[in-house]
Amino acid sequence: MKEMSNLLKAPDKLNGNTLCLLNTRFGKLKVLNVCSERKNKHVYWNCLCDCGTVVGVRGAFLNSGKTTSCGCNRKVAATAHGRHDTPEYCSWSNMIQRCTNEKDDSYAWYGAKGVAVCSKWLSSFEAFYADMGLKPGKGYVLSRNRDKGDYEPGNCSWKTKSENAKEVNDRRFNGNNGQIDIINTP
Numbered sequence: 129m130k131e132m133s134n135l136l137k138a139p140d141k142l143n144g145n146t147l148c149l150l151n152t153r154f155g156k157l158k159v160l161n162v163c164s165e166r167k168n169k170h171v172y173w174n175c176l177c178d179c180g181t182v183v184g185v186r187g188a189f190l191n192s193g194k195t196t197s198c199g200c201n202r203k204v205a206a207t208a209h210g211r212h213d214t215p216e217y218c219s220w221s222n223m224i225q226r227c228t229n230e231k232d233d234s235y236a237w238y239g240a241k242g243v244a245v246c247s248k249w250l251s252s253f254e255a256f257y258a259d260m261g262l263k264p265g266k267g268y269v270l271s272r273n274r275d276k277g278d279y280e281p282g283n284c285s286w287k288t289k290s291e292n293a294k295e296v297n298d299r300r301f302n303g304n305n306g307q308i309d310i311i312n313t314p
């Protein structure tokens with residue numbers, strides 16, 4: 129009984145040399161109990177993922193941060209890469225259109241004013257997605273830092289529509305020698 133209560137304390141030692149991970153959280157995974165079976169002598173832990181799936185994960189992979197979900201994190205990323213109807217793909221596509229397509233409704237405020245997309249992003253949605261990640265939510269837009277410069281890593285972030293509109297306003301009312309541009313930010 130005493131042994132058991134020691135075992136439940138985390139982190140602690142299990143069998144002398146393995147960290148006890150019971151009840152510890154790693155990302156989306158919460159450790160439930162130790163797997164009875166071992167593969168290649170490694171200790172595996174049964175974990176409950178936030179999505180409801182129970183998986184056995186090698187302790188070393190939990191400790192190192194290599195595994196932080198049942199695999200559902202990876203599925204979200206893979207889906208966004210492969211599909212063309214994700215919010216991130218729409219943002220990427222619209223960004224390129226307004227900077228390069230003279231027929232785009234917003235071209236006058238972007239491409240025509242010299243706003244460009246860096247070559248890395250221009251040629252690859254995957255590169256854009258790797259740098260920008262998932263759009264945090266529905267009300268977010270792709271925004272340039274203070275509404276200036278090109279679309280490139282380090283100068284862009286996902287912002288809420290109102291945050292973005294404020295930056296566009298700040299620049300257009302305070303810059304341009306007081307001249308006010310018509311605001312048309314997709």
Ligand SMILES: [Zn+2]
Nearest residue numbers: 177179198200
């Ligand atoms: Zn999951």
